[in-house]
Amino acid sequence: MKIEIFANDAAKSVEVKRQLEKKLAERHFVFDSKNPDIVITVGGDGTLLAAFHHYESQLEKIRFVGVHTGHLGFYTDWRDDEIDDLVISLQSDNRQSVSYPLLDVSVKTRVAGEIKQHLALNESSLRRVGPTMTADVFIGGDAFERFRGDGLCIATPTGSTGYSKSLGGAVIHPDLPALQLTEIGSINNRVFRTLSSPLVISPNDWVTLVPVDPSSSEDFLLTVDSSYYHSNDIAQVSFKISKKKIHFAKYRHNGFWNRVKNSFIGDGK
Known part of the structure; x- marks a missing residue:
């Protein structure tokens, strides 16, 4: 499985990208920015949008995974302190995905x-x-x-x-x-x-x-x-x-209404 890590320029995102690259290299993942199977975005929804447009000619063969390094993003399922869990999910990838219009x-x-x-x-x-x-x-x-x-x-x-x-x-x-x-x-x-x-x-x-x-x-x-x-x-x-359509890797892809709740309502406290 070929991986591309697409990050914004924020210091936290750059550091998370560095850690991800190190952990994935240790597990012998292949990095390929031209023809990736998985694009991991590190930043927020703006970063994912940028990655989407960068690879919009290859959408049929790419799945996206979002890691947020700031406020909770609507398209980002993973926090920056969960990259070990993300690496485990990538290792056990079953090629499932969820798609959006x-x-x-x-x-x-x-x-x-x-x-x-x-x-x-x-x-x-x-x-x-x-x-x-x-x-x-x-x-x-x-x-x-x-x-x-x-x-x-x-x-x-x-x-x-x-x-x-x-x-x-x-x-x-x-x-x-x-x-x-x-x-x-x-x-x-x-x-x-x-x-x-x-x-x-x-x-x-x-x-x-x-x-x-x-x-x-x-x-x-x-x-x-x-x-x-x-x-x-x-x-x-x-x-x-x-x-x-855009395809997201379905490792623990949050349901749509959970995304809406988390983004606009929170836990109600």
């Missing part, structure tokens, strides 16, 4: 008509820098509404616990491979109307956002997880559940 993001440019593809683990959003964003919203190819406001966010089930939740969206279990569309600062008055409610979209449907007057000199801001893309050349953006 991902989001395909397809951007069509206005001038050249090119299609640019992105993949998100958590969410993607379209916003406008400066004036209010106006965009036509299509669901499954059918016109749904004309949105006016700061922007729109489309999240995966696991991403429903992040930015989407802060916008008033529901928390969705990843066994339901659905999209969630939430509004960012929508305008609702006698002239402008939106549904003003989060939408849970079937995996058989897709969401398309078509900016009104895209030729404006004002930039649009497209986010894909933690990446940002400024452009005034966006004709439309489409979102759908990807055929790809």
Whole structure:
């Protein structure tokens, strides 16, 4: 089994990575950063997101394991003081995994008509820098509404616990491979109307956002997880559940609702 350890630059993470490398080398594990079977991330959810995007072209053959060195992360099952237990689990690996849905993001440019593809683990959003964003919203190819406001966010089930939740969206279990569309600062008055409610979209449907007057000199801001893309050349953006999934090694992978409880509620004391 080939291992890659993907850590952030924090001193604690660097030290945990060093200890892991030493312990795994003593047990004759092979290290391979180009074609790993297991990617161990050391840091937090941001580190795991970075590793996910680094290896997104190899997701079908990689399983991820997260070790957190700070606050409890949503995707990280192991604490930094449990690496001996993690090494034992790696030694007895049975190749089991748990998988989560991902989001395909397809951007069509206005001038050249090119299609640019992105993949998100958590969410993607379209916003406008400066004036209010106006965009036509299509669901499954059918016109749904004309949105006016700061922007729109489309999240995966696991991403429903992040930015989407802060916008008033529901928390969705990843066994339901659905999209969630939430509004960012929508305008609702006698002239402008939106549904003003989060939408849970079937995996058989897709969401398309078509900016009104895209030729404006004002930039649009497209986010894909933690990446940002400024452009005034966006004709439309489409979102759908990807055929790809992210796979986590199932050593002691915490159940989804336990993750939600640990992240937002704690032990209630």
